[in-house]
Amino acid sequence: QKEVEQNSGPLSVPEGAIASLNCTYSDRVSQSFFWYRQYSGKSPELIMSIYSNGDKEDGRFTAQLNKASQYVSLLIRDSQPSDSATYLCAALMNTGFQKLVFGTGTRLLVSP
Amino acid sequence: SQTIHQWPATLVQPVGSPLSLECTVEGTSNPNLYWYRQAAGRGLQLLFYSIGIDQISSEVPQNLSASRPQDRQFILSSKKLLLSDSGFYLCAWSFRPYRGLRNTEAFFGQGTRLTVV
Numbered sequence A: 001q002k003e004v005e006q007n008s009g010p011l012s013v014p015e016g017a018i019a020s021l022n023c024t025y026s027d028r029v030s031q032s033f034f035w036y037r038q039y040s041g042k043s044p045e046l047i048m049s050i051y052s053n054g055d056k057e058d059g060r061f062t063a064q065l066n067k068a069s070q071y072v073s074l075l076i077r078d079s080q081p082s083d084s085a086t087y088l089c090a091a092l093m094n095t096g097f098q099k100l101v102f103g104t105g106t107r108l109l110v111s112p
Numbered sequence B: 001s002q003t004i005h006q007w008p009a010t011l012v013q014p015v016g017s018p019l020s021l022e023c024t025v026e027g028t029s030n031p032n033l034y035w036y037r038q039a040a041g042r043g044l045q046l047l048f049y050s051i052g053i054d055q056i057s058s059e060v061p062q063n064l065s066a067s068r069p070q071d072r073q074f075i076l077s078s079k080k081l082l083l084s085d086s087g088f089y090l091c092a093w094s095f096r097p098y099r100g101l102r103n104t105e106a107f108f109g110q111g112t113r114l115t116v117v
Helices: none
Strands: A011-014 A019-025 A029-038 A045-050 A054-058 A061-066 A071-076 A085-093 A100-102 A106-111 B003-007 B010-013 B019-026 B032-038 B044-052 B055-058 B064-070 B073-078 B087-094 B106-108 B112-116
Touching: A011 A019, A019 A029, A019 A085, A019 A106, A029 A061, A029 A071, A029 A100, A045 A054, A045 A061, A045 A071, A045 B106, A071 A085, A100 B044, B003 B087, B010 B019, B019 B032, B019 B087, B019 B112, B032 B073, B044 B064, B044 B073, B055 B064, B073 B087
Parallel strands: A011 A106, B010 B112
Antiparallel strands: A019 A071, A029 A045, A029 A085, A054 A061, A061 A071, A085 A100, A085 A106, B003 B019, B019 B073, B032 B044, B032 B087, B044 B055, B064 B073, B087 B106, B087 B112
């Protein structure tokens, strides 16, 4: 099992809908998780970080961490066409160093 | 505030030629530094990470190397490029963790798109 796994998609949602992106992780990662957004041809930009079990909200974005089930999710409310991008889930490894690993990303398409 | 600079933005190199990509961080000290590679349509592959000068861990031995000659400078090199080295190379930094600091997010440079021909 890879450290961090994501469905590659694409996930297609209509404008205004809720987009739900999921990520599962292995026992080899720590409890620090991050969601990045990457537009085509650009570098990833940080959307949110989450360290504790439960939900964390920031504007239209909500990150959810479920340690018992080992998954992290990102909800995007009122999806906009400008949200169309690849969303990368990342986590720190349990190595004692700050080794940051990424999932392969889920492509989100928001149609007008 | 902190900024990260990465250059060049694009690069076309022939097979067998050398490579040097540079990354510098401003506005912070003792950052953790990373080099990632992203092949077309793929995820980010961690190549090297560094917690300090001359403290570099390699994830992908291949024909690439990294150096950190100064605290905020990270260089990715190759003596002879292969076609398979083509990709989007990304440098990133994060804060060095210390007591009370939990934020360990990584921030990326603009990337270098390398095409080996």
